[in-house]
Amino acid sequence: MNAVLALDQGTTSSRALIFDGRGRVVAQSQQAFEQHFPAPGWVEHDPQALWATQFETARHALQASGFSSSHIAALGLTNQRETVVLWDRASGQALTRAVVWQDRRTADLCQRLRDEGHEEEVRQRTGLTLDPYFSATKIAWWLDRHPEWRSRAERGELAVGTVDTWLLWKLTEGRVHATDVTNASRTLLMNLQTGQWDVDLLSLFGIPPALLPEIHPSASDFGTTRLFGGSIRIGGVAGDQQAALFGQGCVAPGQAKNTYGTGCFMLMHTGAMALKSKHGLLTTRACQVDAQAQFALEGSVFMGGATVQWLRDGLKMFQSSSEVEALARSVPDSGGVVVVPAFTGLGAPYWNAEARGAILGLSRGSTQAHIARAALEAITYQCADVLQAMVQDASGSELQLSELRVDGGASANDALMQWQADVLGVPVLRPPLLESTALGAASLAARMAGVELQVEAQEGRHFRPSLSPNEIESRMTRWHDAVRRVL
Numbered sequence: 426m427n428a429v430l431a432l433d434q435g436t437t438s439s440r441a442l443i444f445d446g447r448g449r450v451v452a453q454s455q456q457a458f459e460q461h462f463p464a465p466g467w468v469e470h471d472p473q474a475l476w477a478t479q480f481e482t483a484r485h486a487l488q489a490s491g492f493s494s495s496h497i498a499a500l501g502l503t504n505q506r507e508t509v510v511l512w513d514r515a516s517g518q519a520l521t522r523a524v525v526w527q528d529r530r531t532a533d534l535c536q537r538l539r540d541e542g543h544e545e546e547v548r549q550r551t552g553l554t555l556d557p558y559f560s561a562t563k564i565a566w567w568l569d570r571h572p573e574w575r576s577r578a579e580r581g582e583l584a585v586g587t588v589d590t591w592l593l594w595k596l597t598e599g600r601v602h603a604t605d606v607t608n609a610s611r612t613l614l615m616n617l618q619t620g621q622w623d624v625d626l627l628s629l630f631g632i633p634p635a636l637l638p639e640i641h642p643s644a645s646d647f648g649t650t651r652l653f654g655g656s657i658r659i660g661g662v663a664g665d666q667q668a669a670l671f672g673q674g675c676v677a678p679g680q681a682k683n684t685y686g687t688g689c690f691m692l693m694h695t696g697a698m699a700l701k702s703k704h705g706l707l708t709t710r711a712c713q714v715d716a717q718a719q720f721a722l723e724g725s726v727f728m729g730g731a732t733v734q735w736l737r738d739g740l741k742m743f744q745s746s747s748e749v750e751a752l753a754r755s756v757p758d759s760g761g762v763v764v765v766p767a768f769t770g771l772g773a774p775y776w777n778a779e780a781r782g783a784i785l786g787l788s789r790g791s792t793q794a795h796i797a798r799a800a801l802e803a804i805t806y807q808c809a810d811v812l813q814a815m816v817q818d819a820s821g822s823e824l825q826l827s828e829l830r831v832d833g834g835a836s837a838n839d840a841l842m843q844w845q846a847d848v849l850g851v852p853v854l855r856p857p858l859l860e861s862t863a864l865g866a867a868s869l870a871a872r873m874a875g876v877e878l879q880v881e882a883q884e885g886r887h888f889r890p891s892l893s894p895n896e897i898e899s900r901m902t903r904w905h906d907a908v909r910r911v912l
């Protein structure tokens with residue numbers, strides 16, 4: 426059988442999808458889990474909840490499909506990146522909650538390392554910036570506060586990993602402690618060129634090598650799981666944003682996608698070339714399917730769909746995220762209101778961990794609808810800043826961005842996509858299947874199992890830009906003025 430099971434462990438939910446040989450979804454299951462906010466700026470997940478929801482969704486999807494494990498050619502795993510888990514190798518139990526990518530508790534440590542002059546060296550070696558977003562300072566934070574954990578880590582009794590590594594350990598019942606290059610490239614510990622842990626970086630962050638998993642290409646042998654009745658081969662692992670890039674078919678230099686989930690993550694494939702950004706973007710690994718390393722430029726925006734969650738849960742404007750579209754469309758414009766959703770600082774291209782959110786331009790006539798519209802526009806402006814940086818970085822090279830492919834939960838919002846095309850001045854293409862992340866993981870696994878998915882080309886929806894260059898400029902100027910104020 427050519428069916429493939431994809432597990433997508435995201436920031437707010439775990440999903441499992443079963444694809445047939447043509448890349449069609451034959452069954453799926455999704456479960457949300459609790460978000461923990463123990464202190465301002467802290468975000469944690471219970472590792473056991475990540476595993477339990479992921480395992481349950483896989484079981485449900487298999488049940489719903491009517492397939493048994495013998496029908497599944499391979500399993501592909503994709504995950505929220507940077508989030509780290511620490512566990513005891515003997516018991517397989519986590520020592521503490523996972524520290525999530527959005528968590529800002531290590532802002533001071535990052536600042537200290539910057540003050541000591543390490544920023545440039547870290548950027549050269551990893552392609553990343555010294556920001557609490559990435560895994561290394563989160564691990565250092567644990568070991569600095571728990572000397573006994575450090576001693577146990579040095580003795581090889583503990584294991585650390587991004588979420589893929591934790592789930593692999595669970596799926597293989599402790600037989601495999603591994604990750605792939607895309608996930609490892611988000612830790613601040615992997616040398617971008619060699620694709621291996623960098624001993625100087627391990628020493629800079631004080632991380633014992635015995636804690637870390639092996640790094641493999643994204644399509645490779647990650648062992649087998651026997652938890653679903655038979656034996657299923659795990660053939661693909663990738664961070665969710667790189668998996669989406671692969672799933673959108675962006676495998677050639679210049680092809681780009683933007684995923685609108687909790688955050689927004691725009692990635693442009695740059696082929697075998699690690700393009701260094703001069704405009705605040707990250708250089709990262711794209712999915713690797715053979716011996717050749719692949720690279721991408723990335724702009725990470727922390728508050729994407731999470732801005733809509735805040736309107737829903739924080740301001741109680743509506744019950745379901747999808748209601749934001751009608752509310753925002755009920756006014757012709759934002760009435761001069763600008764929302765800067767810097768709730769957890771600002772990511773690319775600003776990289777400011779201290780900035781906090783603001784609503785500007787309020788008048789007596791401002792309503793919920795104006796704020797909702799301004800919040801959606803803020804998502805599009807943040808992505809426009811990233812695209813602008815990407816175009817500047819790519820100028821002078823052969824990379825040409827002619828359209829932006831989109832996916833993720835919030836890309837279902839037509840208004841958001843139209844306003845996005847408007848401020849980008851570039852067509853936005855939305856495929857019929859928004860689950861590019863899971864499809865990417867499935868394609869990697871299928872490839873490893875030798876059963877390439879024959880995905881049928883299907884017409885997506887195009888959103889074409891409709892604003893004049895002057896209008897784009899005036900909106901972006903107003904946005905940049907607001908950003909300057911929160912910085």
Ligand SMILES: Nc1ncnc2c1ncn2[C@@H]1O[C@H](COP(=O)(O)OP(=O)(O)O)[C@@H](O)[C@H]1O
Pocket residue numbers: 435436437438685686687688729730731732733734746747748749750833834835836837838841
């Ligand atoms: N119609 C919509 N308009 C705007 N935002 C939406 C819409 N539907 C979902 N969202 C937002 O998209 C996010 C969920 O997308 P998803 O891809 O499932 O995220 P993740 O993988 O980060 O968990 C949530 O933040 C939600 O508020």
Ligand SMILES: O=P(O)(O)OC[C@H](O)CO
Pocket residue numbers: 434435436437504505506507526664665666686687688690725
């Ligand atoms: O879980 P998502 O889809 O919000 O993605 C999270 C990113 O991987 C964080 O870098």
